Amino acid sequence: MQKEDDIANLQGKEMVTQVQGLPETSATSSSDSDTPDVEERRRHSDESSAPSADILLAAGVGLREDDTTMPCLTLRMWTIGIAFCILGSGVNTLYTFRFPSVTLSQSAVQFLAWPIGKAWEYIVPDWGMNVRGTRHSLNPGPFNYKENILVYILANLSFLTRLSADVLTEQRHFYGFNAGWGFELTITFATIIFGFALSGIFRALVVEPAGFIWPGVLGNTALNHTLHSRDDEKESVHRSGWKMSRYRFFMLAFCISFCWYWFPDFIFPALGYFTFICWAAPDNVVVNQVFGMKSGMGLLPFTFDWSQIAYIGSPLVVPSWAIFNVLASLVFWIYIVSPALYYTNTWYTAHLPFQSNSVYDNTGKTYNVSRVINKSDDFSFNATRYEEYSAVYLPVTYALNTFGLCFATLASLFVWLFLEKRDAFVKVYKSSSFGHFFTSGEKFSRRGPQPQYRPVPTWWFLIALLIAIGLGVFACEFYPVQLRWHGALLSFVISMIFFVPLAWVYATTNVKIQTEVLCRIISGFLYDGKVLANIWMFDLGYISGIKGLAFAQDLKLGIYCNIPPRQLFLVQCVGIVVGTISQVSVLNWALTTIPNICTDKAANGFNCPFSRTHYNTSLIWGAVGPRRFFASGALYSGLLYFFLLGAFLPVFVWVLKKYIFPRSKLVAKIHVPLFLGGLNYIPPATGTNYGSWAIVGLVFGLWLRRTQHGWWQRYNFVLSSAMDCSVAIAGIVIFFAIFYTGAAKGFSWWGTDVYKNTCDWNGCSYLNTPKGTTFGL
Numbered sequence: 001m002q003k004e005d006d007i008a009n010l011q012g013k014e015m016v017t018q019v020q021g022l023p024e025t026s027a028t029s030s031s032d033s034d035t036p037d038v039e040e041r042r043r044h045s046d047e048s049s050a051p052s053a054d055i056l057l058a059a060g061v062g063l064r065e066d067d068t069t070m071p072c073l074t075l076r077m078w079t080i081g082i083a084f085c086i087l088g089s090g091v092n093t094l095y096t097f098r099f100p101s102v103t104l105s106q107s108a109v110q111f112l113a114w115p116i117g118k119a120w121e122y123i124v125p126d127w128g129m130n131v132r133g134t135r136h137s138l139n140p141g142p143f144n145y146k147e148n149i150l151v152y153i154l155a156n157l158s159f160l161t162r163l164s165a166d167v168l169t170e171q172r173h174f175y176g177f178n179a180g181w182g183f184e185l186t187i188t189f190a191t192i193i194f195g196f197a198l199s200g201i202f203r204a205l206v207v208e209p210a211g212f213i214w215p216g217v218l219g220n221t222a223l224n225h226t227l228h229s230r231d232d233e234k235e236s237v238h239r240s241g242w243k244m245s246r247y248r249f250f251m252l253a254f255c256i257s258f259c260w261y262w263f264p265d266f267i268f269p270a271l272g273y274f275t276f277i278c279w280a281a282p283d284n285v286v287v288n289q290v291f292g293m294k295s296g297m298g299l300l301p302f303t304f305d306w307s308q309i310a311y312i313g314s315p316l317v318v319p320s321w322a323i324f325n326v327l328a329s330l331v332f333w334i335y336i337v338s339p340a341l342y343y344t345n346t347w348y349t350a351h352l353p354f355q356s357n358s359v360y361d362n363t364g365k366t367y368n369v370s371r372v373i374n375k376s377d378d379f380s381f382n383a384t385r386y387e388e389y390s391a392v393y394l395p396v397t398y399a400l401n402t403f404g405l406c407f408a409t410l411a412s413l414f415v416w417l418f419l420e421k422r423d424a425f426v427k428v429y430k431s432s433s434f435g436h437f438f439t440s441g442e443k444f445s446r447r448g449p450q451p452q453y454r455p456v457p458t459w460w461f462l463i464a465l466l467i468a469i470g471l472g473v474f475a476c477e478f479y480p481v482q483l484r485w486h487g488a489l490l491s492f493v494i495s496m497i498f499f500v501p502l503a504w505v506y507a508t509t510n511v512k513i514q515t516e517v518l519c520r521i522i523s524g525f526l527y528d529g530k531v532l533a534n535i536w537m538f539d540l541g542y543i544s545g546i547k548g549l550a551f552a553q554d555l556k557l558g559i560y561c562n563i564p565p566r567q568l569f570l571v572q573c574v575g576i577v578v579g580t581i582s583q584v585s586v587l588n589w590a591l592t593t594i595p596n597i598c599t600d601k602a603a604n605g606f607n608c609p610f611s612r613t614h615y616n617t618s619l620i621w622g623a624v625g626p627r628r629f630f631a632s633g634a635l636y637s638g639l640l641y642f643f644l645l646g647a648f649l650p651v652f653v654w655v656l657k658k659y660i661f662p663r664s665k666l667v668a669k670i671h672v673p674l675f676l677g678g679l680n681y682i683p684p685a686t687g688t689n690y691g692s693w694a695i696v697g698l699v700f701g702l703w704l705r706r707t708q709h710g711w712w713q714r715y716n717f718v719l720s721s722a723m724d725c726s727v728a729i730a731g732i733v734i735f736f737a738i739f740y741t742g743a744a745k746g747f748s749w750w751g752t753d754v755y756k757n758t759c760d761w762n763g764c765s766y767l768n769t770p771k772g773t774t775f776g777l
Contacts, residue, residue, distance in 0.1 A: 059219075078574075082578055097169070110152050110725075124138050148227065163547075164191060171481075175373070183478075184584045186471050190544075196572060197462070253723065264304055270755045275293050288764060297397075311689040317717065318509065323697040361392075371385055399639065491540035516538055520620075653672050
């Protein structure tokens with residue numbers, strides 16, 4: 001049996017170009033690619049260079065030869081895949097209502113599908129028949145890695161539920177309008193299918209280029225290799241001396257993590273909310289605001305809960321340069337700028353909690369939207385009631401991040417793309433099918449990523465695009481949701497324009513940039529006072545693109561795992577249908593069954609944090625409207641200057657890179673859209689979530705990779721999969737075995753209560769507003 005190192009030596013140098021189908025230069029970027037200075041800077045930039053074979057080999061990519069005769073679309077794959085699609089979309093929809101949200105992750109589906117597939121392999125008889133010379137059997141032989149990865153892709157909809165469930169919950173629970181199953185299914189299908197179509201239409205620009213490794217799939221490829229190559233690794237000894245197989249390491253890490261998660265999730269929750277300084281001074285407002293992790297800034301980001309650390313995604317798969325950019329953003333915006341604004345009472349924020357995903361009135365209480373919305377009059381905004389009641393006031397991190405930094409990110413994205421990526425974009429464009437179709441003259445040679453298989457024609461995805469547009473227009477016209485057909489079409493255009501720039505960032509950093517504010521602004525102007533229109537322009541114009549990123553990521557995974565493109569297309573289509581129906585069904589069950597759901601009284605954290613955030617945002621943009629909120633002289637009009645900041649900062653950084661510090665490794669790694677938009681989960685995520693994520697990511701991706709490179713190469717991505725998988729499965733077991741059955745009722749001790757008896761948990765404000773008085777304008 002050939003050892004892993006021998007395989008790496010044979011295949012490593014060819015991995016980068018052969019697996020992904022384009023020469024490495026297609027992914028590099030510079031506006032002056034022929035100058036020595038720029039070439040030197042490119043060598044220093046982790047982001048600009050094509051992925052090294054070291055990273056791909058560590059993730060298990062290319063360690064096996066492709067067998068084109070290996071069966072993929074087996075009855076076994078369909079049965080297991082559809083079952084997990086239903087289970088996964090259902091469970092993950094349920095957990096969108098919870099904070100912290102534990103999901104049945106991609107790694108969990110892969111892992112759980114493997115023993116089921118192996119059991120099928122050994123138990124089910126080999127009964128079958130020949131159809132046109134091809135034998136179809138109940139048991140086609142060993143459960144292979146292609147079947148396993150297709151099961152995950154089929155269940156892909158279970159990982160795309162959060163945003164769709166959020167907007168449906170927002171309309172049904174917070175605004176009290178139930179449009180019925182027909183609307184919920186139609187609008188969800190339109191959103192998901194449009195994202196699916198975008199991923200296929202633009203795959204040559206965002207999936208195939210060699211520099212786009214899509215880090216989010218590396219844990220999946222590592223786990224896939226671990227499960228299906230364990231026999232080959234039994235006698236393999238890594239060159240650094242590490243003998244334990246990846247499979248054994250995965251199982252060991254999985255078991256330890258599974259057992260440990262019972263402590264922060266159930267037995268000792270204070271380990272997850274490890275704000276020990278707040279415990280010592282529970283009534284000190286400033287201490288709790290500085291060190292708290294629920295309503296504070298989380299200056300000491302300590303937590304022993306992997307679901308808190310990986311709340312924004314596993315830090316073990318994110319490049320170190322990307323983590324540094326997000327960490328710099330956290331320190332500057334949350335640890336420096338936000339406290340300066342808060343303690344100077346800018347925008348009257350000192351009368352509110354330092355951080356919250358709620359909006360408030362002029363007494364410091366949560367804003368009562370029913371007082372300014374006419375539910376009986378098409379959910380329209382009542383300006384008279386608004387003036388009599390109160391203006392809307394935002395916590396400092398809400399105003400700064402959800403609005404200010406979103407404005408800046410929106411302005412920076414295309415400026416950054418033009419200044420730093422235009423040459424790379426032109427090369428990728430000319431080497432793609434778009435370039436061959438729309439341009440003439442010299443063409444860059446293009447080698448398909450999977451020449452051994454028939455590609456999916458682009459017109460297949462164009463048909464999906466037309467179906468999505470038709471469903472979206474029908475939903476907006478037939479149901480009274482205030483967004484007309486022209487609004488639906490405009491939303492789809494916005495999603496298409498932003499898809500490629502967002503994909504270029506996500507494909508290299510695994511961080512999604514939030515640009516939803518554009519849809520909110522446009523809807524606020526076009527549909528002033530209509531909150532439902534704001535919800536669905538956001539859904540069709542932003543969420544569809546985010547879902548498209550997930551489908552594009554699956555296309556990359558298909559390339560890494562040698563999946564025939566046409567079979568992958570069919571599997572994704574089936575997943576869309578099954579997952580959407582399951583998602584809408586579970587959402588309706590949860591909203592009518594779980595007691596006190598989406599309120600502070602809900603047990604086990606089912607308070608719908610993301611839906612509440614979207615509800616607050618649609619209230620601001622849809623009801624109050626951008627004119628009243630950001631007009632000249634309005635309280636938050638100063639946030640509009642962030643548009644100028646976002647346009648200027650990429651120019652400034654480009655000048656630094658090209659003329660002032662062309663050889664600086666540090667300057668070369670500055671990524672402006674990531675610095676401005678990397679904190680998009682705040683709120684409800686906090687500084688503790690981001691700080692602990694950054695610390696763990698840098699320990700593994702920087703320190704361990706340099707000091708213990710052999711260990712990192714062999715186990716890093718396997719550990720990421722083991723942690724994600726174990727926490728997801730443990731969280732589900734704990735919920736259904738302990739909380740859902742009522743077995744945890746009455747279980748209480750110091751470790752379950754100490755973190756709740758603090759100002760951090762209760763959201764204390766720096767300045768008190770005496771009862772009967774108001775603050776603000």
